[in-house]
Amino acid sequence: MPYTWSAAPVRKMILSVSQPAVRAWMPLGRHLVDVNALIGKPLRLSWPGMAECQSCGGVFSELHAQGFCRRCFxxxxxxxxxxxxxxxxxxxxxxxxxxxxxxxxxxxxxxxxxxxxxxxxxxxxxxxxxxxxxxxxxxxxxxxxxxxxxxxxxxxxxxxxxxxxxxxxxxxxxxxxxxxxxxxxxxxxxxxxxxxxxxxxxxxxxxxxxxxATWSLAPGFAAKSVKLSQPGDVLEGVLIGQRGQYLGFADGRALNVRSHEGLFLSLLC
Ligand SMILES: [Zn+2]
Structure with a gap:
């Protein structure tokens, strides 16, 4: 059964040293997504639009930089x-x-x-x-x-x-x-x-x-960075691991969760 997290502001992943690999949780609004449990599964991450400033908490159509609205930046x-x-x-x-x-x-x-x-x-x-x-x-x-x-x-x-x-x-x-x-x-x-x-x-x-620390993303990953930068952007792929603030997908794409902080992301898996 597919599971959907409706669009909510994403925060940088919370990481914890563990065996066999670091554990990662991705905050989406009031939910914590267990990233390790999604490894090996197809995911659909999308940004329908809107973002929350991590300083003032205001909601804007876009943020200026680093998760901040223009004024807070x-x-x-x-x-x-x-x-x-x-x-x-x-x-x-x-x-x-x-x-x-x-x-x-x-x-x-x-x-x-x-x-x-x-x-x-x-x-x-x-x-x-x-x-x-x-x-x-x-x-x-x-x-x-x-x-x-x-x-x-x-x-x-x-x-x-x-x-x-x-x-x-x-x-x-x-x-x-x-x-x-x-x-x-x-x-x-x-x-x-x-x-x-x-x-x-x-x-x-x-x-x-x-x-x-050891990481779930296997060595040899040749990364192509991908960013959800326009409202409506979608990333679909099989998650094969995680390292640092990145999610790695089977086709080599890598998404830096931190650089998306504040965006209202939705997740289907
Ligand atoms: Zn602000």
Whole structure:
């Protein structure tokens, strides 16, 4: 019997380390779709139109970028400069970017700098209490804590220094292809720890927590990205696995759930 989820705003998948593979749930409105249970089945995902801004909750015919309406994209602290570039944080100086109360709460808390293998070895920053979800969102097989700082600004400074040695971006094609750099990872961690500037070494963690994950999407997946960008767009295909925020289909198409955040998607399976 086909099951239908009527159109509701989609949110990024909730991921949890498990065996034999990471478990993924896709929020659609008030429902949580069990993604792993759909692997091997034909799905029909469609965007009839309309979208909900993830900051103000307003409903619009389209969103401006990153799940925000135009106004929130330019005014909400959720889309502020330090979200993408932690080194631009200013709350520790008592200086506002968009909303000092929000930025104090967000930036003035422990942050983790980590190294991850997500189709390439990359450096990243996340709030320490988000430590596990962030690298999973990027589809990593392995991640190691390099430093824990007191605020977002300090973590941003470490990341900037490490960007001279490592990328801070995930190459989604290589990640979905399942490339792994296991053999180089331990040496990369040593190199990264050594590259933390001396004035920030006090935050370095010599033997940081290491995380590992295996994914339901089999290695060798040659991905073609697909986006539901126009009202009425439909994606039909057999789901063969999931990795990071991507759903992989039998014909090679890959849909980044995160880049659809806020769209009212409907799902038939
Ligand atoms: Zn908005």
């Amino acid at each position: 330019f005014e909400s602290p959720l889309a502020g400069a330090s979200i993408v570039r932690p080194e631009l944080s200013t709350a520790h100086l008592g200086k506002a970017d968009r909303d000092l109360d929000f930025e104090r709460a967000y930036q003035l808390q422990p942050h983790t700098v980590y190294l991850a293998d997500s189709g390439g070895i990359k450096v990243g920053v996340t709030r320490t209490r988000q430590q596990v979800t962030r690298w999973l969102d990027q589809g990593a097989t392995r991640a190691k804590v390099l430093a824990i700082t007191e605020n977002r600004y300090e973590a941003g400074l470490i990341e900037v220094a490490l960007k001279a040695h490592f990328s801070d971006k995930t190459d989604w094609r290589k990640m979905l292809a399942g490339l792994e750099f296991d053999a180089e990872f331990a040496a990369a961690v040593d190199r990264a720890l050594g590259a933390i500037p001396s004035e920030l070494q006090r935050f370095a963690v010599a033997d940081g927590t290491e995380h590992r």
